[in-house]
Amino acid sequence: MLGAIEAGGTKFVLAVGTSSQNITARRSIPTRDPAITLAEAADWFAQAGAISALGIGSFGPVDLDPASLTWGRITNTPKPGWADCDIAGFFMDRLGVPVGFYTDVNAAALAEYAAAGGVGGSLAYLTIGTGIGGGLVLDGKPVHGIAHPEVGHIYPRRTADDCEFPGICPHHGDCLEGLASGPAIFTRWGKPLSQLPEGHPAHAIIADYIAQACHMLFASVAVGEIVIGGGVANTPDLVERVAERARALDAGYLPGGTRHAIIRPRLGGDAGIIGALMLAEATGKG
Numbered sequence: 300m301l302g303a304i305e306a307g308g309t310k311f312v313l314a315v316g317t318s319s320q321n322i323t324a325r326r327s328i329p330t331r332d333p334a335i336t337l338a339e340a341a342d343w344f345a346q347a348g349a350i351s352a353l354g355i356g357s358f359g360p361v362d363l364d365p366a367s368l369t370w371g372r373i374t375n376t377p378k379p380g381w382a383d384c385d386i387a388g389f390f391m392d393r394l395g396v397p398v399g400f401y402t403d404v405n406a407a408a409l410a411e412y413a414a415a416g417g418v419g420g421s422l423a424y425l426t427i428g429t430g431i432g433g434g435l436v437l438d439g440k441p442v443h444g445i446a447h448p449e450v451g452h453i454y455p456r457r458t459a460d461d462c463e464f465p466g467i468c469p470h471h472g473d474c475l476e477g478l479a480s481g482p483a484i485f486t487r488w489g490k491p492l493s494q495l496p497e498g499h500p501a502h503a504i505i506a507d508y509i510a511q512a513c514h515m516l517f518a519s520v521a522v523g524e525i526v527i528g529g530g531v532a533n534t535p536d537l538v539e540r541v542a543e544r545a546r547a548l549d550a551g552y553l554p555g556g557t558r559h560a561i562i563r564p565r566l567g568g569d570a571g572i573i574g575a576l577m578l579a580e581a582t583g584k585g
């Protein structure tokens with residue numbers, strides 16, 4: 300049996316299964332401070348039965364360098380209490396099993412890539428929720444450089460009707476996450492995007508910023524497909540608006556532009572936890 304954790308800023312999803320195709324039990328717990336949350340997760344795995352490997356897809360930033368002394372840790376997150384949390388080390392100690400560790404978005408990207416049957420060889424997964432993050436699979440492999448990509452922290456060009464709001468990112472102010480994440484939308488307009496009326500300018504503004512990130516991904520790494528998940532992305536028509544706006548931004552320029560696709564997750568809300576199980580599978584095989 301394999302174990303998996305999708306460690307998010309709002310909730311931890313825990314699962315066990317015989318493979319990434321077969322989840323046999325799952326549980327969701329709220330993300331509180333690390334000591335409480337990690338202990339609650341470890342207790343659940345202890346009750347769920349013996350596992351041979353654990354996969355963790357975590358919110359970040361995280362240290363992914365296997366040669367680093369701080370591998371497997373969340374690094375400088377603004378989330379209170381979680382900076383420098385040794386999340387992979389905690390579970391290796393408590394459960395005594397090997398741990399596969401990656402970002403939540405790269406785990407989701409891997410799962411969506413598999414669900415797509417490896418079509419096109421490349422895929423990006425963007426989550427638009429409490430934060431904004433992006434994972435990349437190129438030639439069938441999740442990729443990162445000296446650290447994992449931070450697509451949520453690019454600076455989009457501001458729309459003409461959204462120049463006043465300073466943004467909420469503690470590092471950058473009006474980066475993509477500072478402008479288009481769930482908390483940014485709530486701070487600016489007092490409601491989640493899904494509760495703002497259809498004609499509200501927020502819908503076009505948010506779609507524009509996300510479309511700019513998609514255009515950047517198409518133009519810089521030439522992914523064939525971008526999958527958009529996360530709580531904000533559940534807003535009706537948002538993904539369709541993003542796709543339409545990204546086509547307008549491309550203006551018929553990019554090679555293969557007509558084949559670029561922007562879609563909702565094939566796996567719905569399960570991409571992250573299935574991807575974490577895939578990490579466990581890969582780790583278990585050594």
Ligand code: ZN
Pocket residue numbers: 451452468469470471472474475476477
């Ligand atoms: Zn930022």
